[in-house]
Amino acid sequence: xxxxxxxxxxxxxxxxxxxxxxxxxxxxxxxxxxxxxxxxxxxxxxxxxxxxxxxxxxxxxxxxxxxxxxxxxxxxxxxxxxxxxxxxxxxxxxxxxxxxxxxxxxxxxxxxxxxxxxxxxxxxxxxxx
Numbered sequence: 001x002x003x004x005x006x007x008x009x010x011x012x013x014x015x016x017x018x019x020x021x022x023x024x025x026x027x028x029x030x031x032x033x034x035x036x037x038x039x040x041x042x043x044x045x046x047x048x049x050x051x052x053x054x055x056x057x058x059x060x061x062x063x064x065x066x067x068x069x070x071x072x073x074x075x076x077x078x079x080x081x082x083x084x085x086x087x088x089x090x091x092x093x094x095x096x097x098x099x100x101x102x103x104x105x106x107x108x109x110x111x112x113x114x115x116x117x118x119x120x121x122x123x124x125x126x127x128x129x
Contacts, residue, residue: 014095028096029122030104031062032069036086046110052076053089067117069104076112077105093119 018025034053052074058065069075075083079102083089096102096119103114 011091011095026098026121027094028098028100028119029062030064030067030069030093030117030119031059032064032075033057033059034075034086034089051082051084052107053083053086063117063120064104067104068115069106069117070108072108074107075104076107078102 033056055073078092098121100119
C-alpha cells in the first residue's frame with residue numbers, strides 16, 4: 001500500500017533506554033488540552049508571533065493547574081524550548097522526566113509571563129466496561 005511510519009531516532013533511543021532501565025516507558029504530562037495557534041488567534045491575543053499553542057483546557061488538579069496555568073493562556077516555551085505548534089508541544093512535554101520542575105513561558109493578558117510546573121505522569125485510564 002505504500003504506507004510507512006517513521007519514529008525520530010531520539011524518541012526511539014529514549015524508549016529503548018527506558019525499557020532497558022525500568023521495563024516500562026514513562027512520558028511527561030502536565031494536564032492541558034491545546035489547539036493550534038493561527039494568525040487570527042495571534043491577532044486577537046495581540047501576540048507578537050504566530051507560534052505557540054492556545055491552552056483550551058487545564059485538567060483540574062493536574063500539574064499545569066497547580067503551576068498556575070489557565071485556559072486561554074498561549075504556551076510559548078517549555079523548559080526553554082520554543083513551542084512552534086501543538087504537535088511540537090506534545091513532543092516536548094512527553095520527553096520530559098516526571099517530577100522535574102520546568103519553566104513554562106506563557107502569553108497572558110498581552111504580556112509574557114513565566115510559571116513553574118512539576119512534570120507529572122498521565123493518570124491511568126479507567127478500564128472500559
